[in-house]
Amino acid sequence: MSRNRGDEGRGRQQSALFVERKTYRRRRLMDIARLLPLLGALLFLVPLMWPNPDPYPAPDSSGGIPMSEAITYMFVVWILLILASLAFGSAVGRWAENWTEGTDQPGQETP
16 A cells, blocks of 8 residues: 555545554454464473483483473463463453443443
8 A cells, every 4th residue: 555645636545554442452352362272282382392301311411301390381381371261251351342332441431
């Protein structure tokens, strides 16, 4: 889209560069909803890249990541994903009624 000075007087309508705040927020929440499962899958795959612990480690070497730490990591990621989903759900619930009423913020009246 170009903004030439010659186009202004010809009756062409310029498309809006910015969208309304409620539309922008709704789109960002939809983006988060789409990316949260992908982020979770990537975080669950991280332990696959950790080195296996050596059953007979040399005295000066790191023996890898023990299974107990990997399981702890998995549960922490799981809990964080649940908390992110709850936060996302509460945000959607809080703004959903405002989208249907046409306001942007909770408690804000339409003129």
